[in-house]
Amino acid sequence: MKVLVPVKRVIDYNVKVRVKADQSGVDLANVKMSMNPFDEIAVEEAVRMKEAGTATDVVAISLGPEQSQETLRTALAMGADRAIHVVHDGELEPLAVAKMLQKVVEEEKPDLVLLGKQAIDDDANQTGQMLAGLLGWAQGTFVSRIELSDGGLKATREVDGGLETVALKTPAIITVDLRLNEPRYASLPNIMKARKKEIAKKTPADLGVDTAPRLKTLKVTEPPKRKGGVKVASVEELVDKLHNDAGVI
Amino acid sequence: MVILVYAEHDNAELKPATLNAVTAAKAMGGDIELLVAGDGCDKVAEAASKVAGVAKVLLAKDAAYKDQLAENVAPLIAKLAPAYSHVVAPATTTGKNIMPRAAALLDTQQVSDIIEVQSADTFVRPIYAGNAMATVQSTDPIKLITVRTTTFEPAEESGGSASIEAVEATGDAGLSRFEGAALSSSERPELTTARIVISGGRGMQSGDNFKLLEEVADILGAAVGASRAAVDAGYVPNDYQVGQTGKVVAPELYLAVGISGAIQHLAGMKDSKVIACINKDEEAPIFQVADYGLVADLFQAVPELRDKLNEKGIKAR
Numbered sequence: 001m002k003v004l005v006p007v008k009r010v011i012d013y014n015v016k017v018r019v020k021a022d023q024s025g026v027d028l029a030n031v032k033m034s035m036n037p038f039d040e041i042a043v044e045e046a047v048r049m050k051e052a053g054t055a056t057d058v059v060a061i062s063l064g065p066e067q068s069q070e071t072l073r074t075a076l077a078m079g080a081d082r083a084i085h086v087v088h089d090g091e092l093e094p095l096a097v098a099k100m101l102q103k104v105v106e107e108e109k110p111d112l113v114l115l116g117k118q119a120i121d122d123d124a125n126q127t128g129q130m131l132a133g134l135l136g137w138a139q140g141t142f143v144s145r146i147e148l149s150d151g152g153l154k155a156t157r158e159v160d161g162g163l164e165t166v167a168l169k170t171p172a173i174i175t176v177d178l179r180l181n182e183p184r185y186a187s188l189p190n191i192m193k194a195r196k197k198e199i200a201k202k203t204p205a206d207l208g209v210d211t212a213p214r215l216k217t218l219k220v221t222e223p224p225k226r227k228g229g230v231k232v233a234s235v236e237e238l239v240d241k242l243h244n245d246a247g248v249i
Numbered sequence: 250m251v252i253l254v255y256a257e258h259d260n261a262e263l264k265p266a267t268l269n270a271v272t273a274a275k276a277m278g279g280d281i282e283l284l285v286a287g288d289g290c291d292k293v294a295e296a297a298s299k300v301a302g303v304a305k306v307l308l309a310k311d312a313a314y315k316d317q318l319a320e321n322v323a324p325l326i327a328k329l330a331p332a333y334s335h336v337v338a339p340a341t342t343t344g345k346n347i348m349p350r351a352a353a354l355l356d357t358q359q360v361s362d363i364i365e366v367q368s369a370d371t372f373v374r375p376i377y378a379g380n381a382m383a384t385v386q387s388t389d390p391i392k393l394i395t396v397r398t399t400t401f402e403p404a405e406e407s408g409g410s411a412s413i414e415a416v417e418a419t420g421d422a423g424l425s426r427f428e429g430a431a432l433s434s435s436e437r438p439e440l441t442t443a444r445i446v447i448s449g450g451r452g453m454q455s456g457d458n459f460k461l462l463e464e465v466a467d468i469l470g471a472a473v474g475a476s477r478a479a480v481d482a483g484y485v486p487n488d489y490q491v492g493q494t495g496k497v498v499a500p501e502l503y504l505a506v507g508i509s510g511a512i513q514h515l516a517g518m519k520d521s522k523v524i525a526c527i528n529k530d531e532e533a534p535i536f537q538v539a540d541y542g543l544v545a546d547l548f549q550a551v552p553e554l555r556d557k558l559n560e561k562g563i564k565a566r
Contacts, residue, residue, distance in 0.1 A: 016512070017377045026381055033502070083461050094349070095358045122376050123493070124361045126349035129319065133353035138424035141321055141346045144487070154428065159342040160441070160496070162432040162488050166318070168425050178477075178494055179487055214358035216386040223382050227521055229540035230532075235553040238525060239561065240280065246523045248502040249469055249563050 001170070002057045003046040003050060004110035005080065006101055007039040008061050009071040010121040023219040026121075035071045037183075038116025040078075041176045044183040045077035045146065046114050054148055055112075057081055065089050065099055069199060076194035077186030083199045084108075088211060094122075096204075098130035103207040105135060110171065112153070117142050117175040128175035138168035144179040194229040250279030250369065253307075253329060255338035255347070256297050260287045260315060263296040265442055266339035271300055273396040274337045275404070276366035279305040283411070284329065286322055286418075287544040288315035294413050301405035309554035311418035316427035317343050323350035324419045330355055330391050334369070340395035352393040359393040360385060364400040398441065399499035399520060431435070433488050435454040437463075440491065443472035445502045446518070448491055452507020452528065452547055461484055461551045462506060470556045470565025474498065475498035476508045492517035507547045510535030528552065 011017060011026070012034040035043075049055035060075035062068040062204045063086040072083040086100055105113065118125035140146075140155030147154040149167065157164045158177045168174075184196070204211045211233035232238045242249045252274045257264040267283070274281050283297045286309040294308040305327065313321040326347070328467040330336050336351070338344035342364045352359040364382075365373035371386045372394065440446060447462050447469075459473065466473050474496070475489040491498055493516035503521035508514060510526075510533055518524070519538055526539040527550050543550060 011377070013513075017380045019381050026377060041487075090277070093358050095356070098353060118494075120378065123378065124359075125345050126352070126359055126361060129346065129349035132319075133323060133350035136422075136424075139350065140425075141319075142342060157342070158487055159430070160488070161439075162430065162486070164430040165428040166425050168429050169423070173425075179481075214387065214389050215360065216388065218384040218386055220376070220381050220383050223375070223379055226524075226538045228537045229542070231402035231536070231542045231544060233543075235543065235550050235557055238527075238541055238543050239554065239557045239563070240524070242502065242525060242562060243561070246422065246502070246540065248523050249558075 001055055001111035002059070002109070003049060003055045004105060004108055004113045005039070005042050005046045005058060005060050005075065006113070006115045006127070007043060007060055007062050007071050007075050008036040008119045009033050009062065009068045010119055010145070011037045013037055019208055019220055019222050025217065025220050033067065035074050036116050036119045038118060038176060041180050042114040042116055042176065043075045043078050043080060044181050045176060048181065050079065057201050058082065059108060059110065059122040061086070061101070063088055063092055063100055072199055073194050073233055074186065076197045077191045078184060079190070082197055085199050086202045086204060086207065088204055091213055092217060093213050094124050094126035094130055094213055095214065096209060097127050098134055099209045100204060100207050102134045104210060112170060113173045115175055117177055126245060128173050130172040138172040140166055140168050140174045142177045143174050144177050146174060146180070184240065250334040251332070252279050252281050252335040252337060253333040254281055254283050255326065255336065255344065255437065256285045256293065257339055257341055257343050258285065258287060258290060258293040260290045261292060263293050265403055266341050266398045268300065268406065269397045269398035269401040270337050270339040271302065271404040273363065273366055274335065274356060277335055277369050279334060282307060282325070284309070286314040286325055288312050298411040298413050298518055299407050299409050303409045303411045305321055307416045307417045308413050308414045309418050310324040310405045311420065313418065313421035318425050318427060319347045320352045320422040320424040321419070322347050323354060324422065326351035328415065328419055329356035331421035335392045335394060337394045338396050341398070342394045348393055348395050355391060355393065357389045357391055357393050358387070359395065360387055361395050362397045363394055364397050378513055379519070380512065397497060399463060399497055408517065433486060435464055436449035438470065438472045440474050440489070440496050440498055442470045443500055445469050445471035445504070446474050446491070446498050446500045447471045447504045448476060449479055449484070449506050449508065450476040450508030451482060452482055453479055456484040459529060464555050465551060468555065468564065470562050476511070476514045505535050505539070508535055509533045510538065526535060
């Protein structure tokens with residue numbers, strides 16, 4: 001089966017984000033950028049499927065600025081066979097991304113699209129579901145286990161009350177959660193090999209998709225700061241404060 | 250202006266998250282209608298009709314809606330949506346699964362996980378795991394919104410007398426099938442609705458040691474949660490996880506035990522009214538957000554806490 005894995009370049013999850021003084025957004029200048037951690041899990045799963053002989057071809061795709069190429073090189077170093085880069089500067093909303101992915105899916109005809117359940121920058125948690133809706137495909141979201149079954153897939157989803165299993169017809173969309181796997185670090189030889197792998201370039205115009213944002217970001221601000229309180233010296237004092245001062249127990 | 254709110258339920262009971270979504274919808278202005286899509290869910294529709302401020306309940310009954318599969322429910326929402334200014338759902342795993350699919354069918358850019366309604370088209374939502382707040386204005390004719398339930402008070406469960414109107418089902422898309430669920434059963438309250446939450450972190454050292462927290466939780470009527478570190482270490486199941494990628498909670502009291510306070514954990518609990526922590530490392534970041542911090546070995550402090558509560562006769566409310 002052919003697997004398409006969309007990956008997004010985001011601020012590295014270890015970086016403390018700073019809001020710009022003019023409230024126009026988050027400061028991205030000179031900040032370490034990495035592959036969205038959920039997408040890394042998706043790449044890992046696709047590569048494992050290839051190693052297990054169930055996936056034949058793993059194609060990574062990223063939509064974003066010139067530097068998104070680095071994110072694609074990471075996916076290639078992890079084991080993706082080739083990559084597609086839709087070059088676009090500036091903001092892209094999930095709906096526009098899903099529309100572009102839809103066009104690429106129609107060209108590439110994968111059996112499975114594996115992607116992160118959300119990106120850790122905008123935390124929207126929409127792209128996979130939107131893509132599934134546009135294509136009219138089955139969707140398994142927040143998935144922590146994937147099994148192949150007759151003519152389809154079984155996906156275990158992490159839901160609020162525990163776990164849920166759904167059977168999906170293929171082709172299908174799966175968005176992955178944290179516990180699906182532990183992504184590998186690319187080895188140096190594989191990083192070297194990845195440099196020679198092909199990255200095809202496209203533009204939103206090639207795909208015929210209007211990327212104009214539908215949401216206007218009016219401002220981006222710091223969250224209200226929570227002040228640290230007092231240290232208590234004993235369990236006795238803690239119980240006293242919670243019972244008598246705060247009145248919560 | 251009429252707003253459609255997607256009711257979350259299990260065909261037997263209306264889930265409380267729906268009530269928070271109703272409050273958010275009220276803040277947008279306009280009449281509120283509730284959509285109950287399910288199978289054998291008349292009781293849910295009845296409960297929905299009693300929610301204060303609801304003008305009408307739309308009831309779509311079909312076997313295809315029984316398990317809230319997005320492939321079957323999203324087309325129903327997309328079909329009904331053009332009669333409304335907004336479609337609102339709680340940002341639970343059900344809402345997060347269904348709503349973006351419906352939004353795509355409607356060619357609408359959804360606004361996810363809002364924490365504040367500024368006007369009918371302008372909302373505040375957290376980004377970067379709550380490290381920044383974005384105020385966004387939607388330009389779409391129909392607004393699709395998911396609501397972070399912990400930041401909106403629940404609407405009153407009674408006082409309403411809405412009419413119930415049957416709507417035609419859209420049928421089974423034939424793409425997916427529900428196979429089964431392994432839901433955690435617990436005598437304790439649900440994490441997201443509990444008045445008190447006691448969470449353990451890597452400092453608990455084992456799953457067995459969570460018994461210490463459960464003893465205290467049972468005295469106080471609290472839910473038990475965990476940090477991602479504790480879940481990843483296999484101490485407790487994943488549905489215990491409090492944090493940006495787990496559950497977001499905002500109880501009256503959040504007691505963090507053996508939790509250092511990573512950014513991603515803080516994002517899931519920092520809206521709690523009172524935060525207390527027990528940690529032996531006084532440099533742990535959790536102390537910077539805790540109202541009351543105790544520097545102590547949890548293996549001594551937690552049993553002592555249990556005994557003190559019993560001694561003083563402090564019980565669940």
